[in-house]
Amino acid sequence: MNDLPSSPRDYRATVFLPRTGFPMRGDLPKREPEALARWEAMGLFGRLRADAAGRPPFILHDGPPYANGNLHIGHALNKIHKDLINRARQMAGFDANYVPGWDCHGLPIEWKVEEGYRKAGKNKDEVPILEFRRECRDYAQHWLDVQAEEFKRLGVEGDWANRYATMDFASEAAIAAEIHKFAASGALYRGLRPVMWSPVEKTALAEAEVEYQDRRDTAIWVRFPVVGGDLDGAAIVIWTTTPWTIPGNRALAAGPEFDYVVIRIADATEHSLARKGERLVVAAELLDAFAAETGITAHEVEQTLRGKDLGALVCAHPLRGQGYDYDVPLLLGDFVTTEAGTGFVHMAPAHGEDDFFLCRAHGIAVPETVNDDGTYAADVPLFAGLHVYKAADPVCAALTAAGALLRREEFLHSYPHSWRSKAPLIYLARPNWFIRMDGEEAIRAHALEALDRTAFVPDQGRNRIRSMVEARPDWCISRQRAWGVPIAIFVRRDDKSILTDPAVFARTRALFEAEGADAWYARPAADFLGPDHDPADFEQVFDIVDVWFESGSTHAFVLEARGMPWPADLYLEGSDQHRGWFQASLLEAVGTRGTAPFKAIVTDGFVLDEQGRKMSKSLGNVTAPQQVIDQYGADILRLWVMNSDIHNDLRIGKDILKQQADLYRRIRNTLRWVLGGLDGFTEAEAMPAADMPDLERYVLHRLSRLDAMLRRAVETHDWTGVYPAIHQFCNNDLSAFYFDIRKDALYCDVRLDAEGRLVAQSETRRACRTVLDILFRCLATWLAPVLPFTADEAWRARHGEEACVHLAQFPELPAAWRDDALDEAWTGIRAVRRIANARIEEARRNGDIAASLQAKIVLTFAVDAPEALRAADWAEIMITSAAETEIAAEPAGAGASAPLRAEPVVEIAPGEKCERCWKVLPEVGGNPAHPGLCRRCCTYVE
Incomplete structure (x- = not known):
């Protein structure tokens, strides 16, 4: 309508032409930092808290990211999703006080500081521990500050001035106090049992610190000669994928309900290590596969025995005569399977949980054959000082020399590695501190009950974490490192019991609050023990606590300590946190308070590239949030998050971001069209919905449906499909339909004075402008949680530079606007319209x-x-x-x-074309004063 044809009279001044200061081009990389500065200058977070005073609280407790390196796209997904939920709750009438936080202790930071030492040729063991801890603290503080600015740039609103960190003195004191609660209840104990161990990092690892990578290893079939009895001279055959555990073998295990066969070898292939005439014992179900794998071409079954009948057998260690001169009893274990191998399992109690518990139940000692660094101990025959990673060849050579090796093969499999050092892990029995899952405290049982009371989005998350809690062993909370909160307890030297004196606990907490956990290393034991205990009678524990215990304790020093509601309304993290933060928080809170620290859990998927591949620098497919912001702006990244199915794996890349930029432009253009159409609008123009034409009432009905969808998302935390629906509404219902129809009335059903002010308008135009006003209030506030920069820019274009959309509330839409009969009628009209179009x-x-x-x-x-x-x-x-x-x-x-x-x-x-509205009508020319206009246009120009 801007290019009206020329005529003896120019009617363009009589037509309403939309005007707005809201530009078509977003220019987000430039405008967003200006908005951040404006919000900071106005003290937006403080104003939000003041405005929300007295409202029902809503607490999304922040799962702490790790203060190590720049943010990656997974961080962006996580914080944007949290920010949307918080902003939406705030605008829905709640007080959504969000306190961001960080994990600051643990091995990754230690590893980085040590990496600097290695490059400088410096020996970590020669650095005083307090100096080392100070360097770790400085490193963590640097990255905490960097990440905080990066999170702010994403548009995340929170109490950044009062953020929490696990290395804050108050936090360290609270973590120590939580450990003391477990000690006082009797749930904390020190025990020897196998844990996932990193020989490179020389510490135990939690399951959440483990990743799986393909690794080429050696599998072996080994003879264990039977000593005495009816099977004397026969050999039980085991299969293992860890040859390095053979020196630690102390028993064998069979399945009590399996059938086993004693076979005599008649013939074998040329390269087989099977000997004619020898007698071997394997599971009957696996006999054919065993024979094929070991090259046995002919054999005779001499005897079939039930597993439970083998329990009295005793074997010799396969390296007997070379320093391994002890008997190897055969035990019965329900964990034995016939899925692969021979149906027998060799038991190395220091290197496997099943092995450990079965051997301990039969009074078999656990040998310490492997050192912390993965080398065999000095008293291990044949292999002393050798690293277990390099043990396959020497062990196989020794077994071959002893006549015990039946077969060897190399294979590729998925194997646990440290996600920090990327080095392979081993199971290793070491004295560690554990929290008992069962027993009087019944932590497991109470945790499962708490999960039943928790809401999950998506719901399958409940089964995932439940199965993990059901199967998990006792919680190993000790680490053999230096950077973290120590397990700040004393153990009596005489009976090894824990000192649970409340005065000692209180003294420890007070010193930690004043000086941080460094006090444990800087002060003498007497400062903690006080006058009632002689330091000579106690061992001071210097193991540090698992970082998962620390982050699992954050509810105590963030929610409770700050007087915030407990439990939190919501925990939100990636789906990997079912075995990480969600579980650690659950077990910690249940163990100390009897219930979960959350009412609901929401999980997101992982971010992949456009081809569905995991991102890696080597593939060159990493999308960094900083790059997206520099090119497109944070609002585009936020729109990508909320347009995705965030509860499943998401994809991102150049093409996907271009699509999001296109979607953004359509939404922005919708806002711009509405703002332009509202130029000069006043509340005096507003029309009651009941007096509006059906088309306007239909749009209000569509709005009411979207409002219900949005409010359901606010209540359930499930935002799946909400913003795609809003975009479709903007594109299909408004731009391609309602605006298209009503622009004629908006532009032409109006009489303006010489200054362009409204003099008169049709009832249809008045209804349209009223709807545009409602549309703007709805769209600007609904979009504010996901597009905080754009929505606020639009809000200021309407209400002035001092206004801020984030201080507004979602409009309350009348229930009367919902009209399903009208919706059905217009659904039919639109169907016909598509055909006619x-x-x-x-x-x-x-x-x-x-x-x-x-x-x-x-x-x-x-x-x-x-x-x-x-x-x-x-x-x-x-x-x-x-x-x-x-x-x-x-x-x-x-x-x-x-x-x-x-x-x-x-x-x-x-007819002829009207020079003002461009309609072709027979009536054009009927008014001599305006021969080029239709009757309607004559009315509005006279």
């Missing part, structure tokens, strides 16, 4: 018309077509200059065009 486009392509306003549309409806279709103003709906409705004698029946009974007909509209 196709014919108009065809006529345009054929050159029959240049624009729809040159057309007359003829629609033929069935006799039983709904009244809404027959009575509709089709010229207005189709944006043609004329329309004609015919009623056929036949009912609708079936068919793609029902209830149309004939294809729409496009004809040339009769």
Whole structure:
């Protein structure tokens, strides 16, 4: 409408042309930092808290990211999702106080500091521990500050001035106090049992610190000669994928309900190590596979025995005579399977949980054959000082020399590695501190009950974490490192019991609050023990606590210590945290308070590249949030998050980001069109919904449905599909439909004075402007949680530079706007419109018309077509200059065009073109004063 044709009189000044200061181009990389500075200057977070005073609280407790390196795309996904939920809750009438936090202790930071030492040729063991801890603290503080600025740049609103960190003195004191609670309850104990161990880092690892990578290893089949009894001279054969555990073997295990066969070898292939005439014992179910694998071509089954009948057997160690001169008893274990191997399992109690518990139950000692660094101990025959990673060849050579090796093969499998050092792990029995899952405290049982009371989004998360809690062993909370909170307890030297004196605990907490956990290393034991205990009678524990215990304790020093509601309304992290933070928080809180620290858990998927591959620098497929922000702006990244199915794995890349930028432009253009249409609008123009035309009431109905969808998401924390629905509404319902129809009335049904001020307008235009006002309030506030920069820019364009959308609330939409009957009627109208539009486009392509306003549309409806279709103003709906409705004698029946009974007909509209509204009408020229105008336009220019 901006390019009106020239005529003896220029009517352009009489037409309403939208005006707004909200530009078409977002220029987000430039404007977003300006918005951040504005929010900081106005003290936005403080104003939000002041405005929300007295409202119901909503607490999303922040799972702490690790203060190590720049943010990656997973961080962006996590914090954006949290920010949207917090902003939406705030705008829905809650007090959403969000305290961001960080994990600052643990091995990754130690590893980085040590890496600097290695490069400088410096020996960590020669650095005083307090100096080392200070360097770790400085490193963590640097990255905490960097990440905080990066999170702010994403538009994340929170109490950044009062963030929490696990290395804050108050936090360290609270963590020590939580350990003391477990000690006082009796749930904390020191025990020897195998744990996942990193020989490179020389410490135990939690399951959440383990990743799996492909590794080439050696599998072996080994003879264990039977000593005495009816099977004397036969050999039980085991299969293992860890040859390095053979020196630690102390027993064998069989399945009590399996059938086992004693076979005599008749023949074997040339390269087989099987000997003719020897007698071997294997599971009957695995015999054929065993024979094929070991090259046995002919054999005779001498005897079949039940597993439970083998329990009295005793074997010799396969390296007997070379320093391994002890008996190897055969035990019965329900964990033995016949999925692979021979049906027998060799037991190395220092290197496997099943091995450990079965051997301990039979009074078999646990040998310490492997050192912390993965080398064999000095008293291990044949292999002393050798690293277990390099033991396959020497062990196989020794077994071969002893005549015990039956077969060896190399294979590729998925094997646990440290996600920090990337080095392979081993199971190793070491004295560690554990929290008992069962027993009087019944932590496992209470945790499972708490999970049943927790809401999960998506719901399958409940089964995932539940199965992990059901199967997990006692919680190993000790680490043999230096950077962290020590397990600040004393153990009596005489009976090894824990000192649980409340005065000692209180003294320890007070010193930690004043000086941090460094006090444990800087002060003498007497300062903690006080006058009632002699330091000579106690061992001071210097193991540090697992970082998962620390982060699992954050509810204590963030929520409880700050007087915030407990439990939190929501925990939100990636799905990997079912075995990490969610579980650690659950077990810690249940063990100290009897219930979970959360009411609901939401999980996100992982971010992959556009081809569905895991991101890696080597593949060159990493999308860094900083790059996206520099090119597109944070709002585009935020829109990508909320347009994705975030509870499953997400994909991101150049093409996907371009698509999001296109979606953003459509949303921005919708806001711009609404703002332009509202130029000069005042509340005096507003019209009650009940007085509006059906089209406006239909738009309000569509708004009410979106409002219900959004409020359901606020309540359930499940935002799946909400913002795609809002985008579709902007694109399909508004831009391509409502705006298209109403722009004629908006532009032309108006009389303006010489200064462009409103003098008069039609009721239709008044209704339209009222709807635009409602649309703006809804869209700007609904979009604010996901597009905080853009929504606020639009809000200021409407309400002035001092206004801020984030201080607004979601509008309360009247229930009366919901009209399902009207929705059904307009659904039918829009279906017919799509069919008729196709014919108009065809006529345009054929050159029959240049624009729809040159057309007359003829629609033929069935006799039983709904009244809404027959009575509709089709010229207005189709944006043609004329329309004609015919009623056929036949009912609708079936068919793609029902209830149309004939294809729409496009004809040339009769009359002349109005120079103001461009409609082609017979009445044009009827007014001598305005010979180029239609009657409607004459009314508004006189």
